[in-house]
Amino acid sequence: MKSETAAFLKKNKKRILEAWVQNQMSDSTLRDDLISNEELSKQSDDLLDTLLKAVGSGELNLESESFQGVTDILSELSITRARQGFSPRETSMFVMSLKKAFYSLLDAQYKDDPATLYQASVELNNLLDHMSIVTMETFIQGREEVILRQTDEMNEISTPVIRVWEGILALPIIGTLDSARTQIVMENLLQQIVETGSRIAILDISGVPTVDSLVAQHLIKTVSATRLMGAECIISGIRAEIAQTIVHLGIDLSNINTKASLASALKLAYSMLGIEVRRTERKTIF
Numbered sequence: 625m626k627s628e629t630a631a632f633l634k635k636n637k638k639r640i641l642e643a644w645v646q647n648q649m650s651d652s653t654l655r656d657d658l659i660s661n662e663e664l665s666k667q668s669d670d671l672l673d674t675l676l677k678a679v680g681s682g683e684l685n686l687e688s689e690s691f692q693g694v695t696d697i698l699s700e701l702s703i704t705r706a707r708q709g710f711s712p713r714e715t716s717m718f719v720m721s722l723k724k725a726f727y728s729l730l731d732a733q734y735k736d737d738p739a740t741l742y743q744a745s746v747e748l749n750n751l752l753d754h755m756s757i758v759t760m761e762t763f764i765q766g767r768e769e770v771i772l773r774q775t776d777e778m779n780e781i782s783t784p785v786i787r788v789w790e791g792i793l794a795l796p797i798i799g800t801l802d803s804a805r806t807q808i809v810m811e812n813l814l815q816q817i818v819e820t821g822s823r824i825a826i827l828d829i830s831g832v833p834t835v836d837s838l839v840a841q842h843l844i845k846t847v848s849a850t851r852l853m854g855a856e857c858i859i860s861g862i863r864a865e866i867a868q869t870i871v872h873l874g875i876d877l878s879n880i881n882t883k884a885s886l887a888s889a890l891k892l893a894y895s896m897l898g899i900e901v902r903r904t905e906r907k908t909i910f
Contacts, residue, residue: 626743626744627680629744630676630680631680633726633729634677634680636729637672637673637676639729640672640722640725640726640729641665641668641669641672641725643724643725643729644668644725645664645665647721647725648664648668648718651721653711653717658708658709658710659708667701668718670697671694671698671701674693674697677693678690678691678694684747684748684751686751686755695758698719698758698759698762699762701718701759702715702759702763702766703762703763703765703766703769704766705718705763705766706763706764706765706767706770707766710763712763715760715763716756716759716763718759719752719755719756720756723748723752726748726752727745727748730744730748784796784812785813787816787820788826788890789890791820791821791823791824791897792824792825792826792893792894792897793816793817793822793825794826794828794886795809795812795813795826795827796830796831797809797828797829797831797832798832799831799832799833800833801832801839801843802842803842806842810845810846813825813846813849813850817854818853823854823855823896824856824857824858824893824897825850825856825857826857826859826886826889826893827843827847827857827859827860828859828860829843829859829860829861829866830861830863832861834866834869835866835869835870836873837875840870840873840875840877843859847859847880856881857880858882858889858892858893859877859880859882859889860882860883860885861886862882862883862884
């Protein structure tokens with residue numbers, strides 16, 4: 625870009641900023657519930673100031689050292705907006721709306737110099753397109769991090785280990801049991817066995833929609849790991865359709881205690897520990 629054009633843009637920073645902020649605020653997708661006008665103006669001011677300084681270097685290459693500050697601001701802004709819940713379109717419009725502000729100013733300044741107008745427009749267009757790509761790449765990365773973190777948190781919440789009695793643990797499993805979740809289940813269960821010294825663990829699969837060969841293998845691995853810790857496993861929640869599926873798949877669970885309900889599994893656990901539960905008449909207290 626010509627040094628005269630870069631100097632002109634820098635000199636008219638205030639006009640560009642005002643037009644840019646106005647373009648963003650007039651956009652129908654602006655999330656004023658997620659970002660205030662003051663914060664939006666500050667973000668725009670910081671990026672424009674850094675961008676115009678980089679443009680003044682004469683090299684319009686986003687990968688150059690001169691534009692490192694621009695890339696840093698875009699990356700931080702994209703990740704922040706991904707965590708706040710902005711959509712991809714809302715995030716990309718932050719950069720794309722700057723084009724209109726630049727073009728309006730350049731058109732008014734170089735309307736009698738088509739060659740300079742064309743050159744400056746093409747160079748700025750290419751630069752802003754690359755900035756938009758960086759913004760979206762970082763935004764997607766930020767969204768993936770949010771999704772992974774939420775998945776981990778949901779897995780932790782959905783696999784609670786409950787101490788139902790002295791020496792008895794219960795772990796209700798809800799949803800699909802894949803390799804990653806099996807690892808979490810085993811880690812939580814083994815940790816609780818060590819901390820509580822429990823001798824029996826009940827795995828309740830009433831909330832598991834389907835049991836295939838892979839799910840069965842995951843259950844067997846969990847039972848094996850539990851036995852290595854000196855505890856015994858009982859699998860409850862074996863519905864009729866699950867029992868048929870296991871038989872058709874030829875999966876051998878004969879060496880594992882299985883029960884149809886959690887209540888039956890708890891009764892078996894009491895029996896294994898020599899605990900007797902009796903029903904007594906309720907005494908009326910006056």
